[in-house]
Amino acid sequence: MYRSMMLINGEQVEGASGRSEIIHNPANQEPVAEVVIGDVSDAVRALEAARHAFPEWSSSSPKIRCNLLHDAAEIVRQRADHIAELLTMEMGKPIRDSRREVLSAADSLDYFAEEGLRNTGDWIATGDTRSIVTKQPIGVVSLITPWNYPVELLAWKAGPALAAGCTAVAKPSSLAPVAATEFIMAINDAGLPPGVLNIVHGSGDTVGAELVTNPISRKISFTGETSTGRWIMEAAARHLKRVSLELGGHAPMIVFDDADIDAAAGACVRRAFGNMGQVCISVNRVYVDDAIADDFTEKVIRRTLDLRIGNPLDPEVDLGPMVSGAQRRKTVEHIEDALRKGARLLCGGREPEGDLFAKGYYFMPTVLSDVDHTMRMMREETFGPVAPIMRFSGEEEAVRLANDTEYGLAAYIYTDSMRRAIRISERIEAGSIGVNVGSVIDHHAPFGGWKQSGIGRELSHRGLEEYMEIKHIRLGL
Known part of the structure; x- marks a missing residue:
């Protein structure tokens, strides 16, 4: 059984309490790893190490940081199979998707390595004065990440933080800390100075809360539930800390009558059921023009029935188990609520x-019709493999239904009309809109939410700027 330790000040360490926990495989309940568990004192040690390392790291040249991040990306690629296998065994993601996630994380490091070199300021000439606008690293940052994409989402935070010149303490989810820790170890093996990038394990109530409230940390980057994000924002306000919060989503997909129905149905199945629907930008609500609803629904059902469910270590498998029994129960509760209120179960x-499947948290991908907004799954984030299909008539109704939510992370539109695509995209209340594509993620473009889906942006040069302070120096000549 694998043993996962913490990393503080460049050394793998035990927790002060001496505690550990066993991570079990959600596919069969077999033990995967023993994880060292930290407490508040370990979080403080990590923050102190990051504070001690900050002056040297923040004053290093962007080129040095760039080269180290490129080297780290290569080490991650060399270890991709090992990290991916750990990821699959601890949270159930199919192995080919886990490997894709790890390689994408390496790409993120490469991207921000180069973006750090372009992080220049401004020189402004006005009469007999000159204004210099510089960008400087904000300080020690706390990176708190979820279990559903434990490696890639950590890369979205660690990459820009390090490129900006910040030092960091990462805390992965207690449900899936192993692959994330291996990823951090790989980055450190590229030659980072001790204390620049640390990782601690433990609960959000203790270790996570210390990383948020301790005055050493100057910024909190968090991906997770909206309720936790609200608490973090309130706690961070006591020290006026910067926050980046990528929170819950409830993405609509709108399929108009002029859409490529085959492409739309395929994207719906991939985005609703990929990673068992445990994705913040999963399709949660499917709105289909009444004129094509029957044809679209039939194609979705057929593609859903073709999905292969099984051992996630099998490279031919499309869907593994859900991460936990609690997550599966929530999915069942949402389906039962919809059926009681008049929905039809199609598969x-x-x-x-x-x-x-006897010992794992498996569940069949589910398609429902005749849904409406009185049902929990149309109001709350299910985070499970469910595609509820609802009919609409006309653009106005489609926009109204799509915006009828407190969330605003992502949305998807399928139409053959560029005019309609632009018109509808501009009216949808979400941070990212995918038009005729099944993913809104691009390293070069910002990602983040509107409304209750968060604040701040990740990816692109804007993601790097989240870790910088702006300074104006005015010179008299």
């Missing part, structure tokens, strides 16, 4: 049968 809606 799925149950656990698969057979010995292979």
